[in-house]
Amino acid sequence: MDRKAKTTTPGSPLERPSAAGRSNLRRYAFVLLPGFSSLSLQAMWEPLQWAHSYVAVERHRNWLVSLDGRAVPTNSGIRQAVDCSLDDLAEVDAVVIIGGEDLQEPLAERLKSWLYHCRSQGWMIGAVDYGVVAMAQMGLLDGYSVTANLRYRHYLTEAFPHLSIENSLFEIDRDRFTCAGGVAGLDLVLEMIATDMGGDVADICLNHFNQDRRRAGHEPQRLPFEQGVNSASRKLKRAMAIIQDNLEEELTSDELADLVGSSRRQLERLFRRFLGKSPMAYRQELRLWRGRDLVLSTPMSITQVAFASGFSSNSHFSSRFKLLFGMSPREARLSGKRQPPMIRTIESGSSASL
Known part of the structure; x- marks a missing residue:
């Protein structure tokens, strides 16, 4: 008995993409720096x-890949095995630096030398998390459009004002x-x-x-207290x-309202309804989060941080x-805590765990 040909829907296992052009696919090397985020790695590696x-x-x-071929500790203390060291890596097309804030100076110089070699070979070079900071410090992002996690972006803005962040x-x-x-990975x-x-x-x-959709690269990052404003x-x-x-x-609130085509009263009502604070209090919290990032990630004096944060x-x-x-x-810098156990809203004085 003749059987009817099976129909398939796009993406069905019965209808795989053509193998043509496989040789043009890029080969990626993920370079793991000590203290890297396993979430950032897996968000890219598994897909x-x-x-x-x-x-x-x-x-x-x-x-x-690791700098020396040994397993690399994540930020949660798990040790991640790797395939090889920088020196043993075969030719690839793209390198992804996953940082890690525990990169010591001798290893940083070795990584810099290796990345400049990658650049001379025409390989794409990219970075995630603290890797962006490392690349900026090595001069590998000059002349490029760059993004970075909010906790590093404020430092980059102050330390590298010539970068387009x-x-x-x-x-x-390119x-x-x-x-x-x-x-985001x-x-x-x-x-x-x-x-x-x-x-x-x-x-x-x-x-x-x-996942329900592919987010475009230009979509903005979320700030720590923007929950609840999707609607x-x-x-x-x-x-x-x-x-x-x-x-x-x-x-001023009046100038802000003019820029968005609203009245000051209407805009203030929106801020209080969705954020529980006035526009000016919201700005002050943003400035304080910026200051916190500078306190924790730069050697700037507290006075310098205050002025850089708009105070x-x-x-x-x-x-x-x-x-x-x-x-x-000063206490935050001495403690080295990146996530204070409690934060308080400026206007209400109430506390909430992060």
């Missing part, structure tokens, strides 16, 4: 491995790419999969990992973005800092 397997490309096209999930600029880390790698293997493969990968009006979101992009400016005096900055984070800037 990439799955996509290569889906199009029947050999699984060992991508490599995990965006508030985005990821940036791909032979450089940077990513904010965390689940999935968005970056889906863009790479779409480029290497086609948008259909990227969409199938998206479904496989139970807010466009005017509120626009006002929040203007404040974030102009922290040094002393915009007119050290005493005002320190008092508001302690009100929000439960400790003074």
Whole structure:
């Protein structure tokens, strides 16, 4: 009895992408720095491995690499085995630096020398998390559009004012790419999969990992206290973005309302409804979070941090800092805590665990 030909839907296992052009797929090396985030690694590694397997490309096209070939500790203390050291790595097409804030000076110099060799070979070079800071310090991001996680972006803005630093999930600029880390790594790698293997493969990968959409690189990162504004009006979101992009400016509520096409009273109602604070209190919290990042990640004096964060005096900055984070800037620096156990909203004085 004749059987009817089976019909397939896009992405069905019965209809795999053509193997043609496999040799043009990029080969990636993930260089792990001590203290790296395993989430940032897996958000990129697993989708990439799955996509290569889906199009029947050999699984060992991508490599995990450490500076010396030894296992690398993550930020949670787990040791991640690797395939090889920098010196033993075969030719690849793209290098991804996953940082790690525990990079010591001798190893940093070795990594810098190796990355300059990568550049001379024409390989793409990218970074995630603290890797972006390391690349900036090595001069490998000059002249490129860059993004970084919020906790590093403020330091980069102060230390490298010539860099074009965006508030985005990821940036791909010619032979450089940077990513904010965390689940944004999935968005970056889906863009790479779409480029290497086609948008259909990227969409199938998206479904496989139970994500509803591919976020564009230019979409903004979320700030620590922006939860609950997804359903807010466009005017509120626009006002929040203007404040974030102009922290040094002393915009009044009236000026802000004019910029978003709203009345001052309407805009203040929106801020209080969705954020529980006025526009000016929201700006002050942003400035304090910026100051906290500078306190924890730079050698700047507290006075320098205060002025860089938009405060007119050290005493005002320190008092508001302690009100929000439960400790003074100096105490925060001495303790080395990156996540204070409690934060307080400036207007209400209530506490909430992070």
